[in-house]
Amino acid sequence: MREIDYGRFHQWLHEARSASMGRAVEGDARWELLRRFQREWGYESAGAQRWEREEADAHKEYVSGLKAELCDAVVDDGCGDVDRSPAIPAALEQWWDLPFNSFAERAELYETNPVWPPTVRPDPTGYGVCDGLSRENVFVGPEEDLRVCVFMAENQYCNEWGYPAARSHLADPPVLVSARDDDERPAWLLQSHSVSEFFLHLAVTRLPAHYGWTVEEGDLGPQDVARLRERLRPMGLLPWRELGARTEFFGGPDVIVAHNTGYGDFGLVAYGRTEQALRRLAGTLGVDWSEWICEPESHREDR
Secondary structure: OOOOEHHHHHHHHHHHHHHHOOOOOOOOHHHHHHHHHHHHOOOOOOOOOOOOOOOOOHHHHHHHHHHHHHHOOOOOOOOOOOOOOOOOOHHHHHHHHOOOOHHHHOHHHOOEEEEEEEEEEOOOOOOOOOOOOOOOOOOOOOOOOOOEEEEEEEOOOOOEEEEEHHHOOOOOOOEEEEEOOOOOOOEEEEEEOOHHHHHHHHHHHHHHHHHOEEEEEOOOOHHHHHHHHHHOEEOOOOOEEEOOEEEEEEEEEOEEEEEEOOOOOOOEEEEEOOHHHHHHHHHHHOOOOOOOOEOOHHHHHOO
16 A cells, blocks of 8 residues: 655645636546545445435435424425525535535535535524524625535534635635534634635544544644644645534644544544554554554444
């Protein structure tokens, strides 16, 4: 297996961004980086039945059913939270059609729910829990449309990802996430610089956990954090915000390290394309993982 240095990921991402500037989304270099990343970590298309974008949102149907039982009322027909006036960004439509879309083939690896067509926040039906943008936000002007168009959500809808309705005309607009920072109520924060980069980022958070060798560490001391930042390189992605976590990604030869400075069970999770890569990383960081390395979940599928 050819060694791949994910310490160079930030460079590949920068090159993909530069190659995509001023061009149509068709053939976006970030899609090629996504295809490469999936293949490098072991995902191969099996020609399975794909998740079609028009499939009903099972979580929404479940919640609507609960509301109907509790309120003894007729539930909205499900279309009241969809406003057809904002354009759907070309990048979002293209992602659904990618022949190598690992989510469409294996959605169970991602623990997220797609939302199609995108729904607006605030939600006039009361299903979506998030507000729109405040007039003091940094993403759109106070006189622009302050709604957010949600296209993906964490399985329990604790977090939602969307783009500003005022930027829906862009081919590849920035992506926001509903996350708690310091306030009790979720606020919209920048998650990714574009829709295509978001899906690359989502793959980075999910696929190594399934296809890679894994080791988990609890709390990290200041010296451990300093050593991590000194010996591995940031991957150039914004912190991943989900379920209270704030996760930064660092890369090295055949390894990716997720460092969480927010809420979560582990301060560090390291993924290796090989067991040897994780053992080598342990030596680099001055730790002993010999008894804690777990084989890839994907190996169990082959038994």
